[in-house]
Amino acid sequence: MLTHINEKGYAKMVDISEKEDTSRTATAVATITINKEVIEKIKNGQVKKGDVLSVAQVAGIMGAKNTSLNIPMCHQINLVGCDLDFEIDDKNNKIKIFATCKSLGKTGVEMEALNACSIAALTIYDMCKAIDKRMIIENIHLLEKKGGKSGDFKF
Template sequence: MGEFSHINTDGEANMVDVSGKEVSQREALTEGYVVMQADTLQRILDGGHDKGDVFAVARIAGIQAAKQTAQLIPLCHPLMLSKVAVEFEPQPDQQRVRIIGRCKLSGQTGVEMEALTAVSVAALTLFDMCKALDPAMRIDGIRVLEKRGGKNGDWSAQ
C-alpha cells in the first residue's frame, strides 16, 4: 500500500496537488442496496406510495449530491462532472433495491467519491421517504465496482 497522499510532511491533512497530473477520461461505477420489507418495495413499484415517485426523487437527490461532493467531504477536489447517472434495480426476491451510480469527467483526479456520494444520498433519500412504512430498512453494500482512467488505469472489483 502506498503512502497517504492527504497528509503533508508535518503530518497535517491537506488537499492533494493534482496540477501536475495529465487530464484523462475518468469514470467510476458504484453500487449500494436498500433492504426493506416486501410490501414496502411493492408499494414503491406499484406507485402507491403517499410521497409520490420515490425513485424519481432519490435519483435527483443522488445526482445533486454527486455535484456537491467537494462541499461534503473536506479534501475532495471540486470537479466538473460531465455525466452523473443514478439507476434503481428492484430485486423483489431479495427484498431490496440495488442503486447504481456512474460518474464521468475529463480531469486530473478520479470520480469515485462523487459516484459513492450519489449512491449514498440516493439510498438515504429512499430510506427517508419510506421510513414511516418500514423503519427497519437497512442500507448495505455501498462500494466501488469499477474505475477507469488515470495514471493507474482501469480497476474492477472482484
Template sequence: MAALSHVDSQGKASMVDVTEKEVTQRQARAQGFIAMRPETLALISDGQMPKGDVLAVARIAGIQAAKQCSNLIPLCHPLMLSKVQVDFHIDHDRQRIVIDSLCKLAGQTGVEMEALTAVSVAALTLFDMCKAVDPDMRIDGIRVLEKQGGKTGHWQGKQDD
C-alpha cells in the same frame, strides 16, 4: 506501505496537488442496496408510496449529491462532472433496491467519491421517503465497482452481489 496522499510532511491534513497531473477521461461506477419489507417494495414498484415517486426523487438527490461532493467530503477536489447517472433495480427475491451510479469527467483526479456519494444520498433519500411505512430498512453494501482513467488505468472490484 505507501505514503498517505492527504497528509503533509508534518502529518497535517492537506489537499492533494493535482496541478501537474495529466487530464484524462475518467469514470467510476458505484453500487449499494436498501433492504426493506416486501410490502414496502411492492408499494414502490406499484407507484403507491404515500410520498409519491420515491425513485424519481432519489435519482435527482443522487445526481445533486455527486455534484456537491467537494462540499461534503473534506479535501475532495471540486470537479466538473460531464455525466452523473443513478439507476435503480428492484430485486424482489432479496427484498431490496439496488442503486447504481456512474460518474464521468475529463480531469486530473478520479470520480470514485462522487459515485459513492450519489449512491449514498440516493439510498438516504429512499430511506427518508419510506421510513413512515418501514422504519426498519437497512442501507448496505456501498462500494466502488469499477474505475477507469488516470495513471492506474482500469480497476474493477470483485462482483459478489
C-alpha cells in the same frame, strides 16, 4: 508517505495541478433492504411522499455534484455526466442502486459515484421511513473505474 498529510502532520488536499486531464469513469453500487409492503408501494407509486425512485435519482445526481462538500479531501471536479439506475429484487426485498459518474479532469470520480449511491439510498430511506424504519443500507462499494494514473479497476 501519506498524500493527504503535510510535512507537519496535518491534513491537506493533494495538489493535482501538474496532472494531465484525462477521461475518467466510475460506477458504484449500494443496496437497501426494504419490506415487501414498501417495495410494492414504491413499484405502484403509492408512497405518500411521491415517486421514490425519481426523487432518489435526482438526489443521487445532486449528491455526486456536491461530493467535495461532504468529503473533506475531495477536489471540486467538473462532472460531464452522472446517471443512476435501480434494480428491484422482489425475491430478496432489496433495491440495488447503481451510479455512474464521468469527468474529464485531473482526478477520479470514484467518490462521486459512491456519494451518489449513498445519497440515493438515504433518500429512499427518508421517503419510506414512515412505513418501514427497519430498512438496511449496505454493501456500498466501487464496481469499476476507468482512466487516470492508477489505471482501470473492476471489482
